[in-house]
Amino acid sequence: MPLPGAADNVLRTPCRLIIDPAASGAWNMAVDEVLFDWTGQTGRACLRFYRWDQPTLSLGYFQTYELRRGHQPSAGCPVVRRLTGGGAILHDRELTYSLALPSTHPLAKKRLALYEAVHQTLAEVLAEWRVEASLHPAGDPCPAGAQPFLCFHRRSPGDVVAGGVKVAGSAQRRSATAVLQHGSVLLDRSRCAPDVPGLADLAGPGIDDRALIGPWLRRLADRLAFAWYEEPLSEAEQAAASKLVETKYDNPLRTRHRGRAGAIH
Structure with a gap:
């Protein structure tokens, strides 16, 4: 069966x-960094979907x-530090994606436009399950004071919100x-x-990662004018990712003190 958009x-x-x-978590973050580097070196885009093998903060x-x-429900979970900013995320019953674009891509230097391109296509897919989702508006001011610890307790422009609940959010990292x-x-x-709801609270248990990926790929292909080709x-x-796991993402010093054990681009 051909890939959507192919x-x-x-x-x-x-x-x-x-x-x-x-x-x-350490492997997932290491692979994201390897693919980020690959895109920078080759000038080619890459989209990756993945899951987590245990609840991870x-x-x-x-x-x-x-x-x-201060977040007691996740006290027993392993912790990893991302190469992107934003709030903490408890990765468990979710689908995670990473998209790397070369700096020559029209959306590469348009922070909000890139969020919107990916998130709007997701909102359109959710509409197929009768979930009315929209993007958090850019003009909505952030509340004063310290931001909540968890990303999904925050609101940023472009976040996907349904029924007053944030169901998807993203973060970016740039290099030259x-x-x-x-x-x-x-x-x-x-x-x-437990205080962070998911799509199952809005639409029941029918939306899973396998059901979501295919329709999302079709809409992303149309929105970004991409033709997918699978390349593991x-x-x-894999060797580069393993090295990053050892030196950076599974390194307690680097997790506790950002950037002290290996630089990030």
Whole structure:
């Protein structure tokens, strides 16, 4: 069966597609960084979908580690630090994506437009399940004072909101040659973050990662003019990711003190 967006690829840009099985937080973040580098080196786009093999708390790059002690439901979960900013995310019953674009792409330097391109297509897919979702408006001012610890307790322009609940959010990282945007779609409530609802609370249990990916790929292909081609990690990329796990993402010093154990682009 051809991939969505592959049939009429004459006017489309090829985009590498990876759909990975569940893995550890350290591995997932390492692979995102490897693909971010790959896009910067090759000038080619890459989209990856993945899951997590156990409930995991990811901290935004600039968050203070000590804040995680105030979130008791996730106290027993492993912690990883992302290469993007924003609030902490409890990754459990969700679908996660990462999209890397070369700096030459028209959306690479348009922060909000890139959020909107990805999130609007997700909202359109959710409408197929009769979930009325919209994007949080850019003109809505952020509340004064400290931001909540968890990303899904915050509201940022472009977030996907349904029934007053944030169900998807993303963050970005830029280098001179590429931009990485990765984000989470909450499929269901996690016992490790019980006060954060998911799509199952709005539409029942019918929306899962397998049901979501196909329709989302079709809409993303149309919106971004991409033609998907599947290409898993090479042996060299797997080795590079393993090295990053060892030196950075599974390194307690780096997790607790951002940037002290290996630089991020």
